[in-house]
Amino acid sequence: MRIALIAHHVAPVRPPFGGGVESFTWYLGRWLARRGHHVVAHAPTGSSIPGVQVRELDLGVRLSDAARCDVDMPPDDFMAAHHAYQRLMVDLRRDPDRYDVVHSNTLHYLPLVMAPTIGVPVLTTLHTPPTPWLESALRSLPPEPRPALNAVSPATRAAWESVVPGLPVIRNGIDPGSWPAGPGGGPAVWSGRIVPEKAPHLAVEACRAAGRELVLAGPIIDGAYWEARVRPLLGDGVRYAGHLDHDDLARTLGTASVALMTPAWDEPFGLAAAEAMACGTPVAAFARGGLPELIGDGGGRLAVPGDVADLVRALDAAAGMDRGAVRAHAVRTAGIDAMGLAYERRYEALVEHARPEPVRTLRPVGASTVGPSGVGSAAPRRRGVAATARARAVS
């Protein structure tokens, strides 16, 4: 299939990742490309995904002085994102035959709003609980045709239930090959975006109380929070390792005796927990959002949200778990192949639904002659390419 991935606009899609959505987009894109699909990512400047063509979002709009002086001029970055997605959707509308399917992973409202206008099926993945922008966009759409959506976890589906009931779930997945088993035995680790809603200061408190050393890793997104609540706690066994590149992060996760997840919001999935588990490191986590389902009994121990004393208990219990079993749990329940195959099936269903023409000249599935030159009409060709891709070995 010819697949367009729409990325979120705030960070380039390449390691080290600005956050879970960038990581998701990168791994999915690479997986789809390895699988034989033609994948284009519409993503911020600096994005780079193996096997995927990147087309940059036009985030550099320079409006006229008259517009910039207008009393209603919003912040520059807000306007830039608005303009970038507006341009993208208008461009897609102009050339509906460029792609078979568009998969939007941005939290911005415009791709969702304009999806019904571009003449190509669009799948929108809801990576978070309801946000005002996405919720408003969804509420404003007519009931039919229903937008194609999925949630990244049962917890995210539940959070959206009052807005869009019964969302299909395609759970996020991590690539076990990218997160090799590590030896453990080192300090505890907390990784993720450093923002108040992920509350790394509670990880510090728990490790202090448990008498464990701690390494913090991840981009400092909220500088004020960092300065006020986290940086003063450093030292005395607590170290900030920076925004690590992939290999360093994998090594840090793999050498940790235990990992912590301390969300103060309903963490939709918990990619950082999945990565730690894949490296064999058990996770102690507040039981919020997608974490209970992701970690379960096999990947770590859960604590009452916000209760640091209970987190200390979970920390000690998790640290004693068998690392091989933890990795096996991650591979079994959060592997990228299951995720990739599920998205591929969803894309195919959308393409079939959007192009209901009868199959006329389709060759046998997987036959080498199936391809752009082998088929007379667009619809069968697409099906043929999809089937070919499906027949290849999973990466």
Add this chain to the structure above:
Amino acid sequence: MRIALIAHHVAPVRPPFGGGVESFTWYLGRWLARRGHHVVAHAPTGSSIPGVQVRELDLGVRLSDAARCDVDMPPDDFMAAHHAYQRLMVDLRRDPDRYDVVHSNTLHYLPLVMAPTIGVPVLTTLHTPPTPWLESALRSLPPEPRPALNAVSPATRAAWESVVPGLPVIRNGIDPGSWPAGPGGGPAVWSGRIVPEKAPHLAVEACRAAGRELVLAGPIIDGAYWEARVRPLLGDGVRYAGHLDHDDLARTLGTASVALMTPAWDEPFGLAAAEAMACGTPVAAFARGGLPELIGDGGGRLAVPGDVADLVRALDAAAGMDRGAVRAHAVRTAGIDAMGLAYERRYEALVEHARPEPVRTLRPVGASTVGPSGVGSAAPRRRGVAATARARAVS
């Protein structure tokens, strides 16, 4: 023709008007309805236009608690407007045969961006200099098909020149019947939205310096500006009359010896000046935006923008002008019939362009049998209705 007017969402379209765009929409709608067109205004709750069916914009979106707690919650009114126009455009797209033409007068970007998707020709009137939202929308659209646009004055066309060159101009017009000649002789008057960019405090300064009494009239939109810069100046011959209803405003304008326009921005047209002139009251104005062209030599006197001393000079010079000549100038250069006829011609051209089918069963123009039941195909029927409407007397 079956015409949909899209109103701006911030104020109901009924007197007393929140601003010039509401006034424009009301007078145009009434004119078109009197002319025999079927006119529907998609407008905020509380709108009421004689002869025009009002369909309320759905500005009442209620977000879930989850969304309202999101850290990025934008202002409620932004969300409501977004929701309202999104719903409207999606609704229009679902039933493209409801209208022959859609005329958008909102400053919101969505109707402009989504115009190419709804299957009905859309005319967008640019009522202001470039705003970030409309400029971004226009720059997102492909060069072809070109959006149908017009500016309300040569000044507005010039302001947009670097973004969309060569905009056609349809100058705003006022209904002389609604703004009867008045006797003059009373205090000076300033009317309009009370906002910093219209700078009524400079009108007070000028009248104080000229030894003239002044009446301020209009809605207080920017309360902070009012409290800080205008209210402290009241008294001693300067009075705030409130947001007057139409008859009181017409009487206040008509009894004024002179009117003031003191924009601190490029006032696109200057409806308040046109109304004063129609009542026979000459205007002293800063020479900005559309005012020099509107007022010219026949309707008042111009001053260097921001120069209060020069405005005092203009005030005294304008106050001596012949009131009958001032009214005649307004009727000749800013009458509603010229505006209405120009919009009607533009609508017809858009309908013709959008429906190029050959005429098959069209009856003679103006024949009484022309109408929904008299014609076999949609395109000829539309032409017939348009021609019928054109043949009627101008109101």
